[in-house]
Amino acid sequence: MKKNELKQQVTAAIQACLDKKAEEISILEMEKGSGAFTDYFVLCSGTNPRQVQAIADEVELRLKAADVRPAHVEGYKQGEWVLVDYVDFVVHVFSEKARKFYDLERLWKTAKRLEPSELKPLPRTGKKTKAKASTTMVARRKQAKAVPRRKKA
Numbered sequence: 001m002k003k004n005e006l007k008q009q010v011t012a013a014i015q016a017c018l019d020k021k022a023e024e025i026s027i028l029e030m031e032k033g034s035g036a037f038t039d040y041f042v043l044c045s046g047t048n049p050r051q052v053q054a055i056a057d058e059v060e061l062r063l064k065a066a067d068v069r070p071a072h073v074e075g076y077k078q079g080e081w082v083l084v085d086y087v088d089f090v091v092h093v094f095s096e097k098a099r100k101f102y103d104l105e106r107l108w109k110t111a112k113r114l115e116p117s118e119l120k121p122l123p124r125t126g127k128k129t130k131a132k133a134s135t136t137m138v139a140r141r142k143q144a145k146a147v148p149r150r151k152k153a
Contacts, residue, residue: 009068010040010089014116016062017044020055022093027118028104028111040089041108045099049079055093056082 010027017025022044029040046052056076063069063086072085081098084091092104105113 006039006088009063009066009086010042011116012062012066013042013059013084013086013089013091016058017042017055017091017093020046020051020058022046022051022055023096024099025116026105027114027116028108029114030108030111038085038088038090040114041104041111042089042091043094043099043104044092045094045096047096049095052079052082052093052095056084056091059084059091059093 014025014027024043024045026043027040028043030038044055046055053076056073060070060073068086070084071087072083074083074085075081080095081102082093084093094102
């Protein structure tokens with residue numbers, strides 16, 4: 001997967017966590033050769049099992065809208081620690097108690113801690129091609145024709 005695309009997906013997951021009022025959001029960039037099976041961990045906490053589930057639901061919903069589905073989800077029913085695995089990154093949604101107990105930040109202390117702003121994808125360079133622009137215009141015209149118009153009285 002392209003680095004920019006991955007950063008966009010991780011950013012979308014973080015925004016989903018924020019939208020559901022997740023607390024203590026941490027982003028860990030895993031080191032190559034550290035034994036980690038993924039590139040990023042997104043960690044956050046919810047105050048109760050329902051909020052933990054709601055945060056996990058929002059992450060899945062947001063990424064599903066971008067046509068990205070998790071490879072695996074664990075712990076949803078219990079609502080203590082929901083792990084949503086997207087292969088290149090993993091979202092961990094904890095209850096406060098479970099987060100303190102497992103302390104993944106300590107376990108992966110060699111990982112680089114990132115701020116959400118550090119994950120912003122690089123802007124695209126280059127101009128829109130005429131082919132893309134004309135295709136968009138054709139699509140807009142077709143859509144406009146498909147909408148029925150009211151007759152004047």
